[in-house]
Amino acid sequence: MTPSNLLLIVEDDPGLQKQLKWSLDDYEIILAGNKAEAITALRRHMPAVVTLDLGLPPDPTNASEGLATLKEILELAPETKVIVVTGNDDRCNAIEAVAMGAYDFYQKPIDADVLNMIIARAFHLQALEQDFRKLQQQQTFSTGIIATSSQMLTVMRMIERIAPTQATTLLLGESGTGKELLARALHEKSSRAKMPFIAVNCAAIPESLLESELFGYEKGAFTGAVVQTKGKIEYAEGGTFFLDEIGDLPFALQAKLLRFIQERVIERIGGRKEIAVDVRIVCATHRNLQELIAENLFRGDLYFRLSEITIEIPPLREREGDIMAIGNTLLKRYCKDNHCKEKRFSPEAAQAIENYAWPGNVREMENKLKRAVIMSDNALISLEDLEMSAQPENSMPLNLKAVRESAEIAAIKRALHYSDYNVAETSRLLGIARPTLYSLLEKHNLQDLIRNQLDQA
Numbered sequence: 001m002t003p004s005n006l007l008l009i010v011e012d013d014p015g016l017q018k019q020l021k022w023s024l025d026d027y028e029i030i031l032a033g034n035k036a037e038a039i040t041a042l043r044r045h046m047p048a049v050v051t052l053d054l055g056l057p058p059d060p061t062n063a064s065e066g067l068a069t070l071k072e073i074l075e076l077a078p079e080t081k082v083i084v085v086t087g088n089d090d091r092c093n094a095i096e097a098v099a100m101g102a103y104d105f106y107q108k109p110i111d112a113d114v115l116n117m118i119i120a121r122a123f124h125l126q127a128l129e130q131d132f133r134k135l136q137q138q139q140t141f142s143t144g145i146i147a148t149s150s151q152m153l154t155v156m157r158m159i160e161r162i163a164p165t166q167a168t169t170l171l172l173g174e175s176g177t178g179k180e181l182l183a184r185a186l187h188e189k190s191s192r193a194k195m196p197f198i199a200v201n202c203a204a205i206p207e208s209l210l211e212s213e214l215f216g217y218e219k220g221a222f223t224g225a226v227v228q229t230k231g232k233i234e235y236a237e238g239g240t241f242f243l244d245e246i247g248d249l250p251f252a253l254q255a256k257l258l259r260f261i262q263e264r265v266i267e268r269i270g271g272r273k274e275i276a277v278d279v280r281i282v283c284a285t286h287r288n289l290q291e292l293i294a295e296n297l298f299r300g301d302l303y304f305r306l307s308e309i310t311i312e313i314p315p316l317r318e319r320e321g322d323i324m325a326i327g328n329t330l331l332k333r334y335c336k337d338n339h340c341k342e343k344r345f346s347p348e349a350a351q352a353i354e355n356y357a358w359p360g361n362v363r364e365m366e367n368k369l370k371r372a373v374i375m376s377d378n379a380l381i382s383l384e385d386l387e388m389s390a391q392p393e394n395s396m397p398l399n400l401k402a403v404r405e406s407a408e409i410a411a412i413k414r415a416l417h418y419s420d421y422n423v424a425e426t427s428r429l430l431g432i433a434r435p436t437l438y439s440l441l442e443k444h445n446l447q448d449l450i451r452n453q454l455d456q457a
């Protein structure tokens with residue numbers, strides 16, 4: 001990471017060094033008097049900005065050592081903004097330096113105010129570029145997670161915040177809402193990303209096997225324990241351990257897990273040795289842990305340990321705008337996977353997808369769309385391909401104002417969908433002027449639909 005106000009000054013004249021250090025007091029300054037010192041300082045401190053005198057020893061009358069230094073700096077740290085400082089008649093080398101990748105040049109004699117301004121701009125640009133790189137990285141990190149609703153964007157922001165910490169995190173959400181995907185995102189965005197991510201699903205493993213699956217066993221611990229075997233927790237050493245369906249963890253094992261969380265040591269079954277394990281713990285469940293605690297099926301003390309940070313993942317039907325965003329993206333993805341031409345939803349199909357409650361959330365949508373892509377024999381995905389039915393008429397409200405509003409909302413969403421969220425095209429389809437569309441979007445609180453699409457474009 002580049003500290004934000006570190007400035008490296010490469011200047012061989014001790015008098016000028018002093019003058020610069022004195023006049024550039026907004027920054028944390030490192031000084032270097034020649035190429036070797038400059039490169040060492042660069043490697044050690046990774047400054048955001050460098051001012052580089054082109055006339056460096058052994059022959060300060062000539063720019064060759066300065067240009068060689070510039071080249072090496074840019075090879076080592078291409079993001080660094082280098083401002084070259086040249087003699088007053090040396091425009092030619094200044095231009096060559098900029099062509100090589102220097103950010104800007106400045107001709108002696110030094111006017112502190114002007115140089116200060118150039119340096120401030122370089123810092124500003126460097127910070128902007130660094131933010132931009134971070135954003136780009138995040139998008140590749142989070143590949144796979146489609147989120148446009150404000151609810152999911154809030155969840156994603158929390159994930160960003162929590163990922164670098166060691167906090168034990170509990171993910172709550174209905175089945176298929178993306179708990180495992182988010183657990184992986186937490187891992188991938190943490191400093192543990194290169195270490196293992198190990199998941200154990202408490203509901204999928206018979207109670208009798210779960211203990212040895214988690215903690216491992218020593219040779220001879222029980223009949224059939226023929227070799228010493230590590231548990232999954234140990235395999236996660238240095239990485240993240242994801243305990244899925246924690247609500248299904250048998251009561252007897254909860255005490256053992258609690259001990260591990262408190263003391264960060266495990267004992268294999270049949271073993272006497274305590275083994276220290278360094279893992280970040282993430283848990284998930286679709287069950288209501290408070291209710292389980294009330295029924296004495298889940299330990300309250302374990303719950304408190306697990307829920308240092310709790311993230312509630314909203315069901316798909318409550319995420320404004322996500323249903324269609326996820327539907328369209330998955331549809332594209334599956335068409336590509338199946339090597340078929342891009343398909344679209346028929347108007348009835350799009351309407352049914354919007355109106356459906358998706359009890360199985362994203363997983364259910366995945367299943368329906370995978371099937372539909374295989375079943376459909378033309379460019380439009382129909383209700384039949386999805387095995388869905390049109391919304392029954394009697395679900396419409398009776399109050400006329402409510403009917404108008406819900407029809408208005410449905411028409412706007414459909415038009416947006418058809419036009420690929422193009423505002424001009426949407427207003428044309430709806431037969432209204434653009435300003436009217438904007439005010440309708442505002443009235444129904446749908447502005448995010450176009451905003452998110454613009455962000456993604």
Ligand SMILES: Nc1ncnc2c1ncn2[C@@H]1O[C@H](COP(=O)(O)OP(=O)(O)OP(=O)(O)O)[C@@H](O)[C@H]1O
Nearest residue numbers: 144145146147174175176177178179180181362363
């Ligand atoms: N926001 C999303 N964007 C894209 N794909 C998603 C999203 N949320 C979930 N998925 C996909 O949906 C499927 C279900 O997600 P995941 O397994 O993470 O959910 P879960 O909450 O753990 O579900 P379950 O309770 O069924 O185990 C996965 O294939 C996942 O990749």
Ligand SMILES: [Mg+2]
Nearest residue numbers: 176179180244
């Ligand atoms: Mg899961």
